[in-house]
Amino acid sequence: MTHHDYDLIIAGGGMVGASLACALLHENLRIALIESVPRKADAQPSYDDRGLALSMSSRRILQKLELWLQVAPNATAIRRIHVSDRGHFGCVRLRAEDLQVDALGHVVIARDLGQALLQKLSQAGMVDVICPAQVGDISVAHDAVTVTTSGEARAGKLSGRLLVIADGADSNLRRQLGIETFVKDYQQTAIVTNVTLGRPHTNTAYERFTETGPIAVLPLNAQRGVLVYTVPTAAAETYLHLEQSAFLDLLWQRFGRRLGRFSDMGALKIYPLRLVLSRQQVLSRIVLLGNSAHTIHPNGAQGFNLCLRDVAALAEHLLLASHRDADIGAPEVLAGYLASRQPDQQRVTQFSDRLTKLFYNQQCSKVMLRNTAMLITDLIPYLKRELIRQALGISGRQPAMVSGSWD
Numbered sequence: 001m002t003h004h005d006y007d008l009i010i011a012g013g014g015m016v017g018a019s020l021a022c023a024l025l026h027e028n029l030r031i032a033l034i035e036s037v038p039r040k041a042d043a044q045p046s047y048d049d050r051g052l053a054l055s056m057s058s059r060r061i062l063q064k065l066e067l068w069l070q071v072a073p074n075a076t077a078i079r080r081i082h083v084s085d086r087g088h089f090g091c092v093r094l095r096a097e098d099l100q101v102d103a104l105g106h107v108v109i110a111r112d113l114g115q116a117l118l119q120k121l122s123q124a125g126m127v128d129v130i131c132p133a134q135v136g137d138i139s140v141a142h143d144a145v146t147v148t149t150s151g152e153a154r155a156g157k158l159s160g161r162l163l164v165i166a167d168g169a170d171s172n173l174r175r176q177l178g179i180e181t182f183v184k185d186y187q188q189t190a191i192v193t194n195v196t197l198g199r200p201h202t203n204t205a206y207e208r209f210t211e212t213g214p215i216a217v218l219p220l221n222a223q224r225g226v227l228v229y230t231v232p233t234a235a236a237e238t239y240l241h242l243e244q245s246a247f248l249d250l251l252w253q254r255f256g257r258r259l260g261r262f263s264d265m266g267a268l269k270i271y272p273l274r275l276v277l278s279r280q281q282v283l284s285r286i287v288l289l290g291n292s293a294h295t296i297h298p299n300g301a302q303g304f305n306l307c308l309r310d311v312a313a314l315a316e317h318l319l320l321a322s323h324r325d326a327d328i329g330a331p332e333v334l335a336g337y338l339a340s341r342q343p344d345q346q347r348v349t350q351f352s353d354r355l356t357k358l359f360y361n362q363q364c365s366k367v368m369l370r371n372t373a374m375l376i377t378d379l380i381p382y383l384k385r386e387l388i389r390q391a392l393g394i395s396g397r398q399p400a401m402v403s404g405s406w407d
């Protein structure tokens with residue numbers, strides 16, 4: 001029988017890789033989580049100051065993973081969503097009361113989530129967190145997968161039954177395996193920062209469409225807000241060269257007076273926006289997870305929420321196999337996982353891509369369509385409820401951790 005160093009090797013300890021390790025923590029699986037950049041380093045790409053809107057499905061999963069208690073004190077509830085178009089009629093107001101839920105979602109800072117995830121892993125001491133170390137070459141045999149690692153924490157070879165690749169949108173490991181991708185460059189860049197708001201946000205998340213691009217403001221504790229300004233990539237440089245006060249004044253004028261003046265800007269970061277879909281997510285003894293499998297536009301704040309539902313489903317399938325003493329890397333286990341996730345992945349990917357086409361466009365016909373859509377959505381309760389269900393992440397068939405059938 002082949003000796004395996006681990007049952008599961010996870011390449012990439014960002015939000016998705018670390019969540020999977022947490023989901024499998026107390027099971028009888030030997031797990032290695034390999035991450036190339038330490039959590040506290042400025043260059044850490046996953047755990048930065050970005051504000052993440054987490055859906056109800058994500059809260060349920062984080063509760064099951066016993067992480068919500070750590071995350072909740074710094075999380076801000078979203079009780080209302082307000083979508084409007086500068087200078088035009090029509091707006092959509094979504095309210096938690098309409099679905100009889102206490103919140104439509106919660107905003108957390110990625111860095112706080114990272115701290116909770118990695119603290120949990122280090123306390124439990126049941127997962128080998130190997131950091132900083134980089135996964136290099138991958139080789140697959142019929143009953144094992146082997147990776148090489150380089151870096152301060154470990155240099156050498158590791159073998160396992162299954163390798164999960166969670167190394168992000170620009171996945172080098174996906175490239176190395178020769179997996180093709182579908183890529184759509186939106187030619188847009190998100191400029192993201194945190195600011196103090198001149199007026200209370202009343203737990204409302206705002207999305208405002210302007211002639212120069214949409215501005216989203218997500219509520220944070222202490223009257224702060226996450227500001228996301230999505231602009232054409234060609235224009236992004238202009239904004240980055242502005243003085244801080246000039247930049248905030250400009251945003252304030254474009255956003256409108258609802259939240260008062262913006263001040264005390266935090267670190268500013270830019271993200272080029274692309275849709276990247278891997279043509280394969282499952283290979284022999286390998287699963288691509290998170291952004292390496294699908295990276296979507298952040299417009300609907302769905303990316304990590306979708307990834308976390310993938311994490312919950314993969315954990316479910318691996319544990320079912322492990323409890324039967326079956327091979328967790330067997331093709332039927334991985335195929336079962338993928339089949340269970342494809343409908344949700346397709347729905348969310350298409351939803352976010354359509355939003356981008358309709359809402360990030362200044363053509364006259366699109367503006368009219370958008371405003372009519374907003375007006376109709378605001379008037380028809382059924383449409384509003386469906387939109388809210390998408391935002392909550394509870395549309396369609398869901399993993400047991402979300403539907404509540406996980407014990």
Ligand SMILES: Cc1cc2nc3c(=O)[nH]c(=O)nc-3n(C[C@H](O)[C@H](O)[C@H](O)COP(=O)(O)OP(=O)(O)OC[C@H]3O[C@@H](n4cnc5c(N)ncnc54)[C@H](O)[C@@H]3O)c2cc1C
Pocket residue numbers: 011012013014015016017034035036037044045046047050051052053054133134135136166167168169172173190192271289290291292298301302303304305306307
């Ligand atoms: C502006 C913006 C706003 C967003 N807002 C939201 C939101 O509100 N709600 C939401 O749900 N989602 C949101 N998202 C999406 C969310 O950020 C992603 O879904 C999430 O970061 C995916 O995590 P990941 O772990 O798959 O990838 P990443 O975060 O990219 O992490 C990959 C990790 O792998 C490591 N790594 C890379 N190569 C190797 C290697 N060879 N060996 C070892 N380690 C390696 C990297 O160091 C990194 O830590 C937003 C995205 C953007 C850009």
